[in-house]
Amino acid sequence: MIQEIIDLVYTQGANGWRTSLPLAMLLLAVTTYTVTILSYLRTKYIHGESQEPPIIPYWLPGLGSTIPFVRDTKGFIDNAVRKWGDSTPYTIKLAAFKGYLITQPEHFGPLLKATRFLSNKKVMAELMRDVFGTPPNVMPMYLGDNSGIEAKPVPGTSIPSHQRIWHNQHVDSAKYLTGDVLRGLAARFTSTLSEAISKADPNDPADSGEWVTIDDFYPWWRARVFAAATTSIFGPHLLRLNPTLEQDFWNFADSIPTLVKRYPAWMAPRAHAARNKMIDSVKKWHAHAREHSDYSISGDDAPKWDEYWGSVWLKVRQRWGQATGTMDDGGLASEDLALAIAANANAIPMAFWYLVEIYRDPALLSRVLPELEAAVISPAADNTPAAFDLSPVLASPLAQSIYAEVLRMRISLLLNRCADHKDHRIGPWTLKKGAYMTLPTAYIGYHPKAWEPYTDGGKAPIDEFWAERFLVPDEAKSAQTEDAVSEKKEPKMRFSTEHLEGIWVPYGGGALMCPGRHFAKQEMMGSATVFAHYYELEIISGKAPPMDEKYYGMGAQQPAEKTPVRIRRRHGGWKAAGNGQSL
Known part of the structure; x- marks a missing residue:
């Protein structure tokens, strides 16, 4: 009899976990999405000086938009613009990192021309490592060169x-x-x-x-x-x-x-x-x-x-x-x-x-x-x-x-x-x-x-x-x-x-x-x-x-x-x- 009661309690507890865990996860996702939508609206329409662009709302705490962005980048961008428009840049949260999505025609030209302040060195170095197989002993040369592309190195740098x-x-x-x-x-x-x-x-x-x-x-x-x-x-x-x-x-x-x-x-x-x-x-x-x-x-x-x-x-x-x-x-x-x-x-x-x-x-x-x-x-x-x-x-x-x-x-x-x-x-x-x-x-x-x-x-x-x-x-x-x-x-x-x-x-x-x-x-x-x-x-x-x-x-x-x-x-x-x- 005692064993039967123990088994019943265990079964009810197990069933409860199986029911409550998905509900808890769903509640967490809905809460995260609601909070990030409110944050998005506040940033977009009531932003102050020197503020980052609004973060595209997401469902998964910690991961942000990582999964949809990596799985289907085109679909993610198209969906973001369809939902939120393209009147402003956006911040994309990718786990511990973040990036900015630029879709406004007026920003493309100025950003691409601003090579004195902006570079593609970081992504090119990562492509050399991840795609083209540059050995680890060579990577410091790519990652460490912060001297720019001009004949005169960026002030304050000392790359030979x-x-x-x-x-x-x-x-x-x-x-x-x-x-x-x-x-x-x-x-x-x-x-x-x-x-x-x-x-x-x-x-x-x-x-x-x-x-x-x-x-x-x-x-x-x-x-x-x-x-x-x-x-x-x-x-x-x-x-x-x-x-x-x-x-x-x-x-x-x-x-x-x-x-x-x-x-x-x-x-x-x-x-x-x-x-x-x-x-x-x-x-x-x-x-x-x-x-x-x-x-x-x-x-x-x-x-x-x-x-x-x-x-x-x-x-x-x-x-x-x-x-x-x-x-x-x-x-x-x-x-x-x-x-x-x-x-x-x-x-x-x-x-x-x-x-x-x-x-x-x-x-x-x-x-x-x-x-x-x-x-x-x-x-x-x-x-x-x-x-x-x-x-x-x-x-x-x-x-x-x-x-x-x-x-x-x-x-x-x-x-x-x-x-x-x-x-x-x-x-x-x-x-x-x-x-x-x-x-x-x-x-x-x-x-x-x-x-x-x-x-x-x-x-x-x-x-x-x-x-x-x-x-x-x-x-x-x-x-x-x-x-x-x-x-x-x-x-x-x-x-x-x-x-x-x-x-x-x-x-x-x-x-x-x-x-x-x-x-x-x-x-x-x-x-x-x-x-x-x-x-x-x-x-x-x-x-x-x-x-x-x-x-x-x-x-x-x-x-x-x-x-x-x-x-x-x-x-x-x-x-x-x-x-x-x-x-």
Whole structure:
């Protein structure tokens, strides 16, 4: 009897706990949400001077918005703006940390230009560690360099000149991705791509000279552009030494959204294995290049391209890294792996989108093809690659407008800035030193009010592709035309991103703007030019595929679905024509 009573009491107690614990947790969550809503309203509407922006309300005490932000960043941002509007910056509580979400168009430009006070050093250092695998012994150089990017170090800092990594990267990127070096690099890319695809592949139906269907155009074109871009920057031996590099590269790129969330190897073994394989490939190439070519011969008089190192810039990077006294083989490999991602992971998907948008619209294609054909200076003939001069394409208002529109729609970055030295003010709000400021380009690139003047009076909605969005009347040329014919005609148009500061930001802004943007532009437009010379294309659905939201905030968005096409080779097909001659 006594035992039965004890068992009954125990059972009732256990059942009570099972009932009361969830209720207690629910009550705690509701209380937390109510308190944070009241705090949000008080801060937003009754804030004082030097106050931080209001905290986005959350349910989980201690964790804040960590789970929804990490699990679905796009959904979190969209939901926050839908609920709370975008009239003010917001503070996001992420467990023990906090950051600021900036969605107001008027703040993007000033924040991105304020590089004297704000930097992306902190997030870039963390990316080098978490994504690119920089060894722990090298990380203090990244994290400790607070001297800024300018030639004159930030006052009060004492970083030795040979370890000022941010300044060095800024200067060298500007030097080797502009001017004559850039033109040489772009010319090598187009010639390498042209030479590669001038040789018809008898195992590829697309090279037969007949119309054929390809199940998915993206990987087909991606592989060809990747090989040309990698060879033009790194030379031929990185690919030769690592035959699976192209697939390894995209396996790693697909792992970046996982690695950036800092999952340890036991939770994300495939992502870490993909990163490690790429690092090993770069190490193998470095060792081979050092064995066959002296990287120290990399001054201004050195050849701008080397068979083993590729662009002279890679020799300069190797020389500087060795001179730091801190970089080891792992650190050097991580640096060049980051460069490979910067050079390929954005430009190559964007080259795909550029082609898709042109070829899915026959009317647009008929206008663009003459612009691309103007770049051909020597057509392909008798297995001789075509030669190109991209100047006419790069100067074409329409081709440039398509380029800018593709970037607006398909680049999604979470631009991060941090006040390294003191608090920063925007309007009435104070952004605390050391906290991240996150500026989502995908949100601002579709901001209806900011882009309203660029919708052709509402006929070209901002969520739809419009090839002419970045064209404006060229008043000078229009006036010359009118004088010549003594009658008014349709105005001449020119490409322009004027007055779009802070809302067209696919490369960031200010002094920290992506240094590779000029090469990326030539890679996109150059690859389309080469493709159009060798192939004809039809997008079967007539539509662009949706974007894969997995890559939100990571740069160029990749297609979420296959893109079936009909394709026919124009020059040098392997299949015999009716007259017995090759096409």
